[in-house]
Each structure stands twice: as C-alpha cells, then as structure tokens.
Amino acid sequence: MPFTTEVYPGVNTVVPEETLGFTLNHTMLRIIDPEVSLAFYSKVLGMRVLRKLDFPEMKFSLYFLAKVDKSENVPEEIGARTQWTFSQRGILELTHNWGTEDDPSFKYHDGNADPKGFGHICFSVPDLAEAIRWFDANNVQYVKRPEQGKMKDVAFIKDPDGYWIEIVQASLLTQLGRA
CATH class of the missing domain: 3.10.180.10 (2,3-Dihydroxybiphenyl 1,2-Dioxygenase, domain 1)
Structure with missing residues (x-):
C-alpha cells in the first residue's frame, strides 16, 4: 500500500477530492x-x-x-x-x-523573539559541511552551527532581516526524532 500520511488525532486520512491539484x-x-x-x-x-x-x-x-x-x-x-x-x-x-x-x-519581527510565532524556512543541501564552508566564506551569521546544541547535523543561519533559515542534509537525518 502506498504511503498517504502519518496518522495523529485531527489528521484526515482521506484527501478530499476538492483539494486535488492544490499546491x-x-x-x-x-x-x-x-x-x-x-x-x-x-x-x-x-x-x-x-x-x-x-x-x-x-x-x-x-x-x-x-x-x-x-x-x-x-x-x-x-x-x-x-x-x-x-x-x-x-x-x-x-x-x-x-x-x-x-x-x-x-x-x-523575526518570529523567534518573544512573543514567538513564525519560526524559519529551510534549505536542504547536498553536503552540509560544504555548505557551512560556503556560509563561512560569505560571513553568514549563525543562530546555530551543526556541531552546537542537542540537534547535531542541523544548522540555522540568519538572512539580512534576521529571519532564521534551517540548513539540513537529508541523508544525515534518517534517525532524527527517533528515540
């Protein structure tokens, strides 16, 4: 059976016909x-x-x-x-x-200062270490480097207006959120 959705309280497991084509x-x-x-x-x-x-x-x-x-x-x-x-x-x-x-x-307001609201956007990169070298070469401001904090292999940078941008390498995240 093909994957449709993870199921939690409130999740509608059937995609309404009326929403087909929504992007x-x-x-x-x-x-x-x-x-x-x-x-x-x-x-x-x-x-x-x-x-x-x-x-x-x-x-x-x-x-x-x-x-x-x-x-x-x-x-x-x-x-x-x-x-x-x-x-x-x-x-x-x-x-x-x-x-x-x-x-x-x-x-x-960047959404991450109090009162919190909007959090971030995210870019997936093919090689996180290479991306970090690129960001360093371009003097990008970090919220969190990949080696910092509890979530390893995830970085957060800031854009010129202070919005947070998560940077991930998909192949490093296969165990993310597992106990």
Whole structure:
C-alpha cells in the first residue's frame, strides 16, 4: 500500500477530492532593503528572481525567488512566466514596503523573539559541511552551527532581516526524532 500520511488525532486520512491539484506555492517574508536581501538570497543561497511585481498605489514590491534547475523551461514572456511562477512549489516571496530601507531603526519581527510565532524556512543541501564552508566564506551569521546544541547535523543561519533559515542534509537525518 502506498504511503498517504502519518496518522495523529485531527489528521484526515482521506484527501478530499476538492483539494486535488492544490499546491503550496510560496512563503512570504517582509524585507527592509531589497538590494541587500536579493544579494543574500541570489548569491549565498543561489536563488533566482522569477518575477518582480510593483504596486505603486500601495507602495510595495514583491520579489518571487526559487531554486531553478538548469533543465527547467522557464517562460521568457512576462505573463507566461507569472503564470508559471504561481504554479510552482517552493517559491520564496520577499515583500518590500517602500521606504523601510530609509529608516535605520525599522525592524521586522523575526518570529523567534518573544512573543514567538513564525519560526524559519529551510534549505536542504547536498553536503552540509560544504555548505557551512560556503556560509563561512560569505560571513553568514549563525543562530546555530551543526556541531552546537542537542540537534547535531542541523544548522540555522540568519538572512539580512534576521529571519532564521534551517540548513539540513537529508541523508544525515534518517534517525532524527527517533528515540
């Protein structure tokens, strides 16, 4: 029998027909300075900007980023690329409210300070040790290095706005959470 779901109280074990085709498309983070955040996500994490949408009447811009394989056929035409972007999985939306970059005291809540709420996003990497060397070479700020704390082989770094990013190597996690 194929895997469908782990079962816990409250889990619906049957996928409702009405939800077939639903896709978790993106997660949004608010950013202060697009130039700084785009440099981090495009250089340090290798993401590509798929689309930028500006909303002058509301004074904000949206940047949609993803890890795109070289083999993927991303449409060049703007409308087709917008449609393609909103049909993908694992997109990161960076929202810039205009003017925040001009206020040196402005800061977004990272979700990990009190009161806690949002926690982090996560990147899986093929080689955690290599990723750590890359982050070190790029002066990335750590919350936790892989050798620190009780959870070994898991790192947490911070983006320019202080959001936490978990870094994992899937092959090192086969025993994670087992007694």
